Amino acid sequence: MAQQHVNETRQARIDPAWVNWAIGRIEADYARSADTHLLPVSLPALPGIALYLKDESSHPTGSLKHRLARSLFLHALCSGWIGPETTIVEASSGSTAVSEAYFARMLGLSFVAVVPASTTCEKISAIETHGGVCHKVDDPKTIYDVAALIAAEQGGHWMDQFTFAERATDWRGNNNIAESIFAQMRREPHPVPTWIVCGAGTGGTSATMGRYVRYFRHPTQICVADPKASVFHRHWHDRTVRLAPEGASLVEGIGRPTVEPSFVPTVIDRMEVVEDEVSIAAARVISRHLGRAVGGSTGTNLVACARLAMSMAANGQNGSIVSILCDSGERYASTIFDDRWLEAKGLNIRSGEERFEHFIALGIFED
Template sequence: MLPTNVTQLIGRTPVMSIEIPSLNSKLVLKIEKNNPGGSMKDRMARSMVVAALQDGRLAPGGTIVESSSGNTGIGLALAAVEFGLNFIAVVDHHAAPDKIRMMRAIGAEIRYVEGDFKEDEVAVVARQRLAAQLGAQLPGALFMNQSDNPANPEGYAGYVDELMEQLPDGIDAFVGCVGTGGSMTGISRRLKQLLPAIRTIAVEPAGSIVFGQPGRPYYQSGTGTPAGDEVGKVLDYSCIDEGVQVTDQQAFETARYIARRKALLVGGSTGGAIYKALEFIASGKLQGTVVTTVADGGEKYLGSVFDDDWMAKRGLFDPSVASQLDAWLFGQARAA
């Protein structure tokens, strides 16, 4: 039977392997940007809406309110159309403009937080505050609060089930980005239930406070927890073997490298996860089949990560990253 709603296209995303013969390993990318909203967040967004409708926190015709840097908002906009709901996305200047345009195109109402924020400062606290106020004040509205919503990690069960079918020879490690903690918790917890020996590595931006490091501004969007915010209650540290940080330069240069070498456009946070996964493989800390997620596509960052002027003005170029990636993948540096 053919799908009759775009949300029925969520999931069943493909995988792609980056072979590393010299290390007897491979990095498998699960291409979540192939979801209809362009990111893995489509899964959890629909999960949260379905749970809220089932337990009565949302009624038909009601209003979803959520703080989002874009991808969760797009997923919620899709679900709002499916279930006949309204959606208000609370965003800040850090959200990629094309994500804002996508939400508007699907019918979302956009509310910007007010305040004097630096360009590399993520205004999560102000966004959360405004979203909570709107959820409490507007009739029939519900603040989804993805950071503390248990339906967030539950939305990734299908992701793991797909992986198990796609990689029947086994999975040795998973490396993923951590922001609210929903995807990292949902995927890692289920993987460890099925594969107790699997290693799970969580990657946050340098400047994020998820693993207790000092907070400072960063440009990576939709990942990490900035200083002044609280780590999401959905994050389960017990299912994560190690937490590591990646710099903006490492993340963005890796995304650009994957575009040039593999013709695959990935977002900046995905670039960071790929960089750390390859670093762990090259160091011998991880071996065999290592999985990471293409959380969203680089198409949403053509005006930032993939724009030379934008990168140069912010001092984000670092040619040594490409040389390092060449050394890890090919054993020697290659010409650019």
């Protein structure tokens, strides 16, 4: 209700000429940007299965959330919620805020990110580099209320990615990530993926993927890789479950303690639950194989890919699996790539690294 009130009181100050200019600025930025790469991952022991990573770290703001931030700004501009004096506010664990800060600065708007106090210093620095201001909260569950309050106090607009992610993106096309993947797969041996694997933070990416494959009648199935501490996999199995009983995941950007409005379970075919230690181990192993660091959520995705590949191989099924390289591991240099941080968290990833190395080299993954 607070969000609706803030938007309604601001509508009289919207300047149509400025909105036209702002949309043009965002479209010009998009025209200057190349599509992200689709990287093949060699699995020599599984010749019938092709694995690819959609490298979203190559966006100007370094993550998958660049697409979301652009869509959220366009959605808000076209809805009459943003004007030339509007302060933009977002509740975010980091990457969405980095991308929104980029677009806010492009339009000359102030930006405030409400982030959990545990957010990595690298992400905080990236938000501030793009001109944003970070408001840290000790309890991650309060970021929504705090963001709404700040927006109301400043006469601003709370972007509310967790509500609008699944509706701000045009899932039928317009260069969303699903359309990009299918276009890039056209000349591959198995051009229509058997599986697309993604995580869920807002739920917007899985919603876009699931709706797109249904709209174009592809046989592709959607798998969501979810941290053990997240509520999403619980809600997918039992719609009455809306809160996770455990603590927060150590994998930033995916998994939530509460079911978000943008999470659409009915477009998901399978959920894979992944423990944090295994996610981090997989992220570190694939980083060595790619020659550059990737974030923990990419590791979560790859564990699900390994399980799907094993299942396909056991059933004598050939095909392709496409997943997402969500962001660069440089944002986690002080956490998942720091052995002292792992030790402080009581995490032992040696076994997980060995198991994922076996998958890459031998095509065997044992949970």
